Amino acid sequence: MNYRITVLPGDGVGPEVMAEGMKVLEAVAKKFGHTFKLEYELIGAVAIDKTDFALPEETLKMCKKSDAVMLAAVGDPRYDDPKLPVHPEDGLLALRKGLGLFANIRPVKVFDELVNASTLKAEVLKGTDFIFVRELTGGVYFAKPKKEWLTTKGRKATDSMTYSEQEIERIVRVGFELARSRKKRLVSVDKANVLKSSRLWRQVAIEVSKDYPDVALSHVLVDACAMQLIRTPTAFDVIVTENLFGDILTDESAQLAGSMGMLPSASLAGIPQSGKPTFGLFEPIHGSAPSIAGKDIANPIATILTVAMMLRYSLALEKEAASVEKAVEVVLKQGYRTDDIMADGNTRVGTRQMGDLIAAEV
Numbered sequence: 001m002n003y004r005i006t007v008l009p010g011d012g013v014g015p016e017v018m019a020e021g022m023k024v025l026e027a028v029a030k031k032f033g034h035t036f037k038l039e040y041e042l043i044g045a046v047a048i049d050k051t052d053f054a055l056p057e058e059t060l061k062m063c064k065k066s067d068a069v070m071l072a073a074v075g076d077p078r079y080d081d082p083k084l085p086v087h088p089e090d091g092l093l094a095l096r097k098g099l100g101l102f103a104n105i106r107p108v109k110v111f112d113e114l115v116n117a118s119t120l121k122a123e124v125l126k127g128t129d130f131i132f133v134r135e136l137t138g139g140v141y142f143a144k145p146k147k148e149w150l151t152t153k154g155r156k157a158t159d160s161m162t163y164s165e166q167e168i169e170r171i172v173r174v175g176f177e178l179a180r181s182r183k184k185r186l187v188s189v190d191k192a193n194v195l196k197s198s199r200l201w202r203q204v205a206i207e208v209s210k211d212y213p214d215v216a217l218s219h220v221l222v223d224a225c226a227m228q229l230i231r232t233p234t235a236f237d238v239i240v241t242e243n244l245f246g247d248i249l250t251d252e253s254a255q256l257a258g259s260m261g262m263l264p265s266a267s268l269a270g271i272p273q274s275g276k277p278t279f280g281l282f283e284p285i286h287g288s289a290p291s292i293a294g295k296d297i298a299n300p301i302a303t304i305l306t307v308a309m310m311l312r313y314s315l316a317l318e319k320e321a322a323s324v325e326k327a328v329e330v331v332l333k334q335g336y337r338t339d340d341i342m343a344d345g346n347t348r349v350g351t352r353q354m355g356d357l358i359a360a361e362v
């Protein structure tokens with residue numbers, strides 16, 4: 001089959017890890033007889049440099065015409081100054097919003113081979129395999145108003161957390177559907193002991209649960225969740241939460257998997273259904289990691305696993321997705337590691353070599 005993919009390498013380590021992701025996609029094309037037509041576009045700091053916009057119109061248009069979109073990372077210290085009118089991250093937020101991608105699926109799987117790569121104890125980590133469902137187009141990220149102003153007593157700024165019941169319902173449903181296809185346990189994370197928006201979140205989650213009597217719903221406060229994630233990560237199956245909580249808790253969870261360079265994600269416009277394509281943007285959860293950019297040391301596995309998620313969710317190519325995931329596992333079993341996940345007895349490889357090794361196993 002022929003597929004059209006928009007590729008957004010972005011900034012920092014983005015182009016390096018994306019090159020390895022595309023290498024692996026090419027191996028999939030060869031093995032399974034597909035054609036992936038790749039259209040490279042700008043986003044983030046590289047887009048601001050060339051066009052003054054973090055998300056040029058051309059990029060959004062191309063994404064809308066594609067079967068799926070791959071993005072590596074945005075962000076550049078040159079644009080960190082809060083006084084600047086535009087930041088690279090604005091491009092990613094505008095893309096998620098512009099494509100209606102409200103459901104961000106972030107699987108957290110600890111490979112047996114990597115239980116010694118984390119700062120946490122191997123016996124705590126072994127068997128960890130859960131999925132975060134992060135709401136992606138609401139909450140404080142898209143607050144209205146979102147502004148800074150001057151008062152007689154000094155400066156003030158606001159971004160308030162607002163959620164409508166419709167926004168909560170659609171993301172909670174994604175959580176229930178995923179839980180139904182797994183161990184049938186859904187944890188809804190909120191801060192209902194303090195926040196009004198969380199109280200509504202909890203009420204709606206309970207209302208939606210009536211449609212899923214086969215799934216056990218429980219509620220955990222976000223601070224307690226942060227603690228439980230590192231105490232007993234194996235207790236979780238599917239976790240659904242709002243945008244900012246999900247952002248924070250998934251970086252924490254990356255450390256369970258050994259590194260930020262290990263976690264993939266899918267940002268979808270609907271509930272994923274087995275065998276049916278759901279349009280999406282596929283992005284590792286990590287950022288542009290500027291301090292390691294250009295050194296051939298970034299871990300490309302998050303991006304390669306993200307390619308697998310794209311094959312599964314947007315192209316409905318399950319066999320192909322599984323072969324990429326298997327290839328990652330095989331190479332980890334052989335003991336090859338990038339810097340971030342090195343342990344005693346492993347063989348250190350660079351970004352490109354890791355990509356070569358995985359592509360060869362597809």
Ligand SMILES: NC(=O)c1ccc[n+]([C@@H]2O[C@H](COP(=O)([O-])OP(=O)(O)OC[C@H]3O[C@@H](n4cnc5c(N)ncnc54)[C@H](O)[C@@H]3O)[C@@H](O)[C@H]2O)c1
Pocket residue numbers: 013017072073074075076077089092259260261283284285286287288289290291292297298299300302340
């Ligand atoms: N989705 C995205 O595009 C995205 C996500 C997070 C942060 N950012 C942006 O990236 C920039 C840097 O942010 P940050 O430092 O907070 O987060 P980061 O994820 O870029 O880096 C956090 C830590 O993880 C390491 N790391 C990240 N990716 C890695 C990889 N593939 N292999 C090995 N190590 C890796 C980094 O070296 C650093 O130590 C900022 O501009 C931020 O806004 C973008």
Ligand SMILES: CC(C)[C@H](C(=O)O)[C@@H](O)C(=O)O
Pocket residue numbers: 074089092093247285287
């Ligand atoms: C870069 C930033 C806008 C983004 C987010 O906060 O969603 C990132 O941290 C992520 O997790 O994808």
Ligand SMILES: [Mg+2]
Pocket residue numbers: 247248251285
């Ligand atoms: Mg983040």
